[in-house]
Amino acid sequence: MAKIALLIGISDYCELPRLPATTRDIEELEQVLRKTEIGGFDDVRLLRDPNAHDMKVAIAELFANRKREDLILLFFSGHGVKDDRDGKLYFATADTRKAHATWTAVSAQEILDFMRNSPSKRQVVILDCCYSGAAVTGVVEKAINIEKAVDVDSNIKGLAILPNVNVNSHIDDLGGEGRVVLTSSTSTQVSLVDSELSVYTKFLIEGLETGSADEGDNGFITAHELHKYIKQKLTTAGSRMTPEFYPSHEGFEIVLARSHRSQSGNPELEYRRDVEKYIIGARNSSEKISNYLANNKITGSTPRKNLDAFRDKLKPLGLTVQRADEIESEVLEPLKILEEKRRKYREAYIDDLQNDQYSLHDENRRELDKYRRRLDLQKTDQDLIERQVHLETYEERCRELGNQRANQLPDELSVLRAKLQPHLTDDVVDSLHKKYFPNVGSSPKRITPWVFVALALVVLGVALSQRTRDAQNPTPSPIPNSPSSPDNSNQLDRISDVPDVPDLPNVEFKYGGSTTWAPLRRPKEEGGKILPAIQDAFPNFRLKYEKPPEGQKDGSRTGISMLTKKQLDIALSSDETPASEKQASNLFEVKVGKDAIAIIVNPDSGITELTIEQLQQIYRGGITNWKELGGKDLPIQPYSRSSESSTTGFVGENVFNGTPASNLKRPDTPTKGINFVKNDPGGIFFLSAPEVFSQDSVKDGSVVVLALKKDASSLSIALDSNKNFALDQSIFQDGKYPLVRGLYVVYRNDKTEAEKAGKAYAAMLCTKQAQQLLKDLGYGRGDCK
Secondary structure: OOEEEEEEEOOOOOOOOOOOHHHHHHHHHHHHHHOOOOOOOOEEEEEEOOOHHHHHHHHHHHHOOOOOOOEEEEEEEOOEEEOOOOOOEEEEOOOOOHHHHHHHEEEHHHHHHHHHOOOOOEEEEEEEOOOOOOOOOOOEEOOOOOOOOOOOHHHHHHHOOOOOOOOOOOOOOOEOOEEEEEEOOOOOOOOEEOOOOEHHHHHHHHHHHHOOOOOOOOOEEEHHHHHHHHHHHHHHOOOOOOOEEEEEEOHHHEEEEEOOOOOOOOHHHHHHHHHHHHHHHHHOOOOOHHHOEEOOEEOOHHHHHHHHHHHHHHHHHOOOHHHHHHHHHHHOHHHHHHHHHHHHHHHHHHHHHHHHOOOOOHHHHHHHHHHHHHOOOOHHHHHHHHHHHHHHHHHHHHHHHHOOOOOOOOHHHHHHHHHHOOOOOHHHHHHHHHHHOOOOOOOOOOOOHHHHHHHHHHHHHHHHHHHHHHHHOOOOOOOOOOOOOOOOOOOOOOHHHOOOOOOOOOOEEEEEEOHHHHHHHOOHHHOOOHHHHHHHHOOOOEEEEOOOOOOOOOOHHHHHHHHHOOOOOEEEEOOOOOHHHHHHHOEEEEEEEEEEEEEEEOHHHOOOEEEHHHHHHHHOOOOOEHHHHOOOOOEOEEEOOOOOOHHHHHHHHHHHOOOOOOOOEOOOOHHHHHHHHHHOOOEEEEEEHHHHHOOHHHHOOOOEEOEEEOOOOOOOEOOOOOOOOOOOHHHHHHHOOOOEEEEEEEEEOOOOHHHHHHHHHHHHHOOHHHHHHHHHHOOEEOOOO
């Protein structure tokens, strides 16, 4: 039995950006793996900045001539690239050329072949690289795209396929048998480095070295435990990175290191464990993290007293004040990272609000969203910051006006409040009014007529300002002469009235992608309305639904991938395509509609509404029984579509980005998910609202559609406020409902007939008739931009 590791770090490239942290990554990981009391590896080889030939030979030697009981570990830190000509994933080397990746880099397929031919039945691959995105100030992007966005999932998943293993001897120190692949991010995310180590590798080493990743407290750290630890740390730091885990057979039980965490009497580990309990509460707090921390220590009154008491208890066992302070600083590092990212976004948001007098133009909002992604900040943190800024702005003005001892509530506050919506709730506003205007009473629920005039002037001023900007920076419309807004009074009444539809050839165009679009592409014989209306108006414009290749599932990401590979002419997506991917693949998208996400439960749960935070806790395993939320005493069973589903991706990013609950189950289709909830008293599932209201299960009461609240102080918003099994269109207004996304037509901007088809199809869906049909199906109107 032997434990052998090959650690590859590539920092210097002939054509790709330099990655200075990769060398430090492998050097520090080597130290941890070599320590007898932690990794206990017999042989750890470092390979710095190899060329393609040397790297390939080193990997081949790692897997060859091994015994069945040996544990093999391959770690790679560097650039991941994809060659557009064959669609395969490659790991860049020091001599990799962008134009010749196929023979100047090492392919995932080659590594897979080495693994399959190895006698070893315990193989671990850890990849700290990423595949799309843009660099952020203060961090280094660990990816490079070759003329196109990278889709690495299928390449990576292939590495986790291992034939059936039958080994009679079981070695406790090595754990299960199989193969496992850990990746630092998904195919569309950026893996980042700080000044010393990559963020992913930093937490990987921390989990092994401190023993904190030993979730089972049994003295061993498995591959799965290490993955969960890193993912939790990234979530605490507010990172959008989503590490992936691909095991086969018992690969998740492969033991990577020993831990003394289970041993009592180790004061440092005992204290670290106690400090770790407090960081989750601080991460989810609505207060600034800086109010919770000071001088790298927890400063909350009660937590501080508890920790100080625990320090005193551990002093006789050898815990010094200096070491206790160091442990707190180490454990709190993710929160400090998050606080710094929040600070940067807050400054940018305030700057834009000052420039636009508390109202954001579409371009400002797009730029802020892009900045948020570049900061690697979650959407929930963005919302929290904006809510805090609006509240502070309103409170400051209340304070100023309150000092004037007004006898009535100033009308100016109604104007300001309207500008700062939707972040100010009635309860919060009323409490501020009572505080600063104690003799006036609660805020008026109606705005006086002159205030409407003032608001109109504000809107007019913003519109004139925007028109001036547009005149200075004209942008050509992607759809010739199409209406810019579905509510425009000049909008065309009939699909056939679309002007300047290109002269499309009499051929079929292939389209496909998101399952959310299923009601929009139903033929007439299946009760469809939109597709038949288009076919009636343009008989020669023929659309054919194209299924994904074998082994892949329907979904927005699959559709975009097929579009870039020219397997589709038009992709249907319910997820906004990242700007970097659109630029790399020369794609254009038009938002033709909006979709709301419905949350359904079994009626036996006794639940009728949830907050976003409660939903997050359910899907991350923090809330496990409905009685914790005032419902029945039933264990909660969360259901979710696969990670390839854009619905899963959207809800994951906006709600519960992080390690999912251990009992999460994944139905293949929305209908299966509904049926699971129907037959499971503790079930909960999320899906597109139109897919819910078209089901008999809702009408007969077999499942319940929950109302949602942004937070505990917000109003509860029901999708079906009239209880007539139809979507309430008001939920799409002003961010009223917390889970709304866009529906996009995506096409290649390549001057081909396919581009003409994409533009024409988007224009048809933007007509008044099509937008009304969308509304009838339960979708919201799009802005057609």
